[in-house]
Amino acid sequence: MTINYLGSISANDLPATFTKFFVEPVSVGFPSPANDYLESPIDLNQYLIKNGAATFLVRVSGDSMLDANIADQAILIVDRSLKPKHGSIVVASLDGDFVCKRLQLKPRLCLLPENPKYKPIYIQHGQDLDIMGTVTAAINKFE
Amino acid sequence: MKLLALVDCDNFYASCERVFRPDLKKTPIVVLSNNDGCVIARSKEAKAMGIKMGVPWFQVKEAYLAQGGKVFSSNFALYGDLSKRVMNILDGMVKRIEIYSIDEAFLDLQHIQNKNQAYEFGVYCRNTIRQWVGIPVRIGIAPTKTLTKVASHIAKNTNDGTGVCCLNKQKDIFHILQALPIREIWGIGHNLSKQLNQLGIYSAYELAQMDIRFIRKKFSVVLERTVRELRGEPCIQIDDHSEPKKQIVVSRSFRDRIESLSELKALISNFAVRAGEKLRHEKQKCSQVSVFISTSRFNKKLQYRGFDSFQFPCPIDDTRSILMGANKVLNTIFKHGYPYAKAGILLSQFSHPAFIQKSLFEATDQLRLKQDANLMQTIDELNSIHTQIYYASQCSGGLSPIQKKMVSPKYTTNWWELPTTK
Structure with missing residues (x-):
């Protein structure tokens, strides 16, 4: 397993109650030698969201997508500007309810769960299906 | 010929309520004003049922709900967020945009040469907003702002489903x-x-x-x-x-009728405090504070409206001055024995703090002014992080007992109210 060092978290990311202790000016001899190398802290939004105006967050309820690493209560990043393809994970509204499934376009339109406990949903004539957007990432929280 | 476009969201508040409620795709929707008083937005279906704009909710409630209509209290956190998204997208498409209201914007189409291109741009714009945010818009394109309004009006009423009208x-x-x-x-x-x-x-x-x-x-x-x-x-x-704002209004309709001066005073004080925060947020100072109180327009027997203003000798932005002025006005316009249904405060005659003419008769103790400004800033900062500092004349519970019984979740601005899959 390789580990990449991505950068450090700056004091600005700490909760407000903590920053008071670190950010106040401290009068000692040297200015920090790091001052010339300050970079903005890593921003998760930048990593997770490409098109902010078209991106919505959706909470998952249930374990039907567990094998795609989407656990119960995960937060989905849904980009409405990306055209869903065969095999995309999507959030769709099916007969008025939001569902998260893998989209199958061929041979037959179908929403596939990623958990053997659940059956594929074949879209029947007269059913109302709208794809809301493509899921670009899922955030599972462990603690 | 230079062309402009007016982008106008269809039945904006009602459309916002539908974005995260696909089950309501074809259901009539109305949205109510603060305190659930009047109808302020209607979906196409609700309009077809004959629900009029501004009609008091209690007059239509029974028949509307009986016919399967759905009602929402207003959810400005949601509307504001979706509006921002729509405006951001438009901003990315053109060089110049004027955001005219929460649901309308004028675009400068200087990059477009001919009518066909303009029409195609309109269709592209409309499809993009529909797909990216889920809000339907109509687009009027014409050489002048007044004509874009005409074009938008036509785009609304044509049945070809494009929602785009180009008049050139x-x-x-x-x-x-x-x-x-x-x-x-x-x-x-x-x-x-x-x-x-x-x-x-x-x-x-x-x-x-x-x-x-x-x-x-x-x-x-x-x-x-x-x-x-x-x-x-x-x-x-x-x-x-x-342009910077020219006046600030904070007003509310009350759920229950209020007859006592002391209760009214406490509510007006809350409005004054909120108005003061807004004033300082806008970095303005005002020279006039006005207060209005009125009975319900549906109570035909006992009707009274009171309105008057207080003039400050020099522009102020200190909440304590606003409170003092508002109280003086309220004392003069208040009449006993009326059931008051609505009240508000209005700050006006703004001037920019940097260009303030010092009054000859006003004490201009610089240290004192600086201390007062610091005090206001500190209170604003504390109140913005949930600590509540009250002025003595205020009552608890914020602006007024706003009643929003049927408000939808803040789908896009609150972690605990996100839309959920089944």
């Missing part, structure tokens, strides 16, 4: 203006349209044909601009830097 041929424009009553024209109110009717002017075309000098002499330069714009001559420019 003089012949087409005149044809449409002939069928357009003057009261439908942007900027022409009820009184003005009556006056024009008396002169025998009924259609927008007739107005456009009027002699400019006559209009300017008999009416105003404002109407002259409207006439020129109807002829396709741009007079009202796209304004892409919004």
Whole structure:
């Protein structure tokens, strides 16, 4: 397993109650030698969201997508500007309810769960299906 | 020919309520004002049921719900967020944009050469907003702002489903203006349209044909601009830097009727505190504070409206001064024995803090002024992070007992209210 060092978290990311202790000016001899190398802290939004105006967050309820690493209560990043393809994970509204499934376009339109406990949903004539957007990432929280 | 576009969201608040409720795709939707008083937005289906704009909710409630309509309290956190998304997308498409209201924007289409391109741009714009945010819009394209309003009006009423109308041929424009009553024209109110009717002017075309000098002499330069714009001559420019506010109003309708002066005083104090925060947020100072109180317009027996103003000797932004002024006004306009249903406070006569004329008779102790400004800033900061610092005359519970019984979740601005999959 390789580990990449991505950068450090700056004091600005700490909760407000903590920053008071670190950010106040401290009068000692040297200015920090790091001052010339300050970079903005890593921003998760930048990593997770490409098109902010078209991106919505959706909470998952249930374990039907567990094998795609989407656990119960995960937060989905849904980009409405990306055209869903065969095999995309999507959030769709099916007969008025939001569902998260893998989209199958061929041979037959179908929403596939990623958990053997659940059956594929074949879209029947007269059913109302709208794809809301493509899921670009899922955030599972462990603690 | 230079073209402009007006992008206007269809039934905006009602459309917002639908974005995360696909089950309500075809259900009639109405949205109510603060305190669930009146209908302030209606979906197409609710309009078709005959629900009128501004109608008191209690008058239509029973019949509307019986026919399967759905009702929401207003959810401005949601509408504000979706509006911002729509405006961001439009901003990315053109060089200049004027955000005209929460659901309308004017675009400068200077990069577009001909009518076909303009129409295609309109369709692209509409499809993008529909797909990316889920809000339906209609688009009026024309050489002047006033004509884009006309075009938007037509886009709404055509049934070809495109929601885009492009008016750029003089012949087409005149044809449409002939069928357009003057009261439908942007900027022409009820009184003005009556006056024009008396002169025998009924259609927008007739107005456009009027002699400019006559209009300017008999009416105003404002109407002259409207006439020129109807002829396709741009007079009202796209304004892409919004002007600072000219007044601040904080007002509420009460759920229960209020008769006592002390209760009213406490509520007005809450409005004054909120107004003061807004004033300082805008970095303005005001010279006048006004207070109004009124009984319900549905209580025909006991009707009273009180309104008066207090003038400060020099511009202020200190909440304590606003409270003092508001209290003085309230004491003079208050009458015993009336069930008050609505009240509010209005700050006006703004001047920028940097250009304040010092009053001859006012103490201008610089240290004192600095301390007062610091105090206000500190209180604003504390109150913005949930600590509540109250002024003695306020009552607890914030602005007023706002009643929002049927408000939808803050789907896009609160971690605990996100839409959820089944």
